[in-house]
Amino acid sequence: MNKITLIILLFIVLAIFSTSCDENSVDNSTTGNFKVKFINEKFSAFSIFSIELQAMGPAPGNNPNGAWSDNLLKNGKILKPGDFEFLFPDIPSGHWSQYRLGAIDSNGNRVFLEQQDNYFPEWKLPITHWGADTRTVSVTLAWDRDNKHIIVSGWSDFAGIEE
Numbered sequence: 001m002n003k004i005t006l007i008i009l010l011f012i013v014l015a016i017f018s019t020s021c022d023e024n025s026v027d028n029s030t031t032g033n034f035k036v037k038f039i040n041e042k043f044s045a046f047s048i049f050s051i052e053l054q055a056m057g058p059a060p061g062n063n064p065n066g067a068w069s070d071n072l073l074k075n076g077k078i079l080k081p082g083d084f085e086f087l088f089p090d091i092p093s094g095h096w097s098q099y100r101l102g103a104i105d106s107n108g109n110r111v112f113l114e115q116q117d118n119y120f121p122e123w124k125l126p127i128t129h130w131g132a133d134t135r136t137v138s139v140t141l142a143w144d145r146d147n148k149h150i151i152v153s154g155w156s157d158f159a160g161i162e163e
Contacts, residue, residue, distance in 0.1 A: 034091055034093075036089060036134075037087075040140075046141040049077075051099055053069040053127065056095070059128060089127060096126050103141055118147045137157045140152070140155070
């Protein structure tokens with residue numbers, strides 16, 4: 001074997017070892033390394049001051065599995081319309097959690113949506129952990145003129161981080 005062939009072979013071996021040790025290539029789906037970009041859509045009419053989770057178990061289960069979490073928005077963080085925050089919720093791979101929100105109304109009052117009179121959410125708002133260890137979740141808040149309260153008028157949840 002000549003020196004050039006040996007150098008090329010050594011380079012290939014080093015390249016294989018360096019990529020296999022890259023921490024980004026390791027499957028961390030069961031170690032709690034789950035990253036969520038949570039967006040309060042720019043068309044929202046209200047800011048969000050609280051996001052709480054409740055485990056729902058393995059997908060496609062639909063039974064609450066425990067108490068609601070503490071607020072995931074730390075240090076008084078407020079998501080104004082168009083803002084986002086990266087969250088790192090403890091949702092195992094293949095599981096999902098529902099979330100509930102606290103919003104700031106037009107008078108500056110902090111309101112938990114589910115505690116409003118006549119509030120009946122049409123769906124359980126999901127943060128799912130499948131398909132990837134990153135997720136983009138968004139929500140749009142609006143005023144329901146008929147029932148006189150803040151509602152979720154739209155939401156999304158999909159694998160990957162939206163840029």
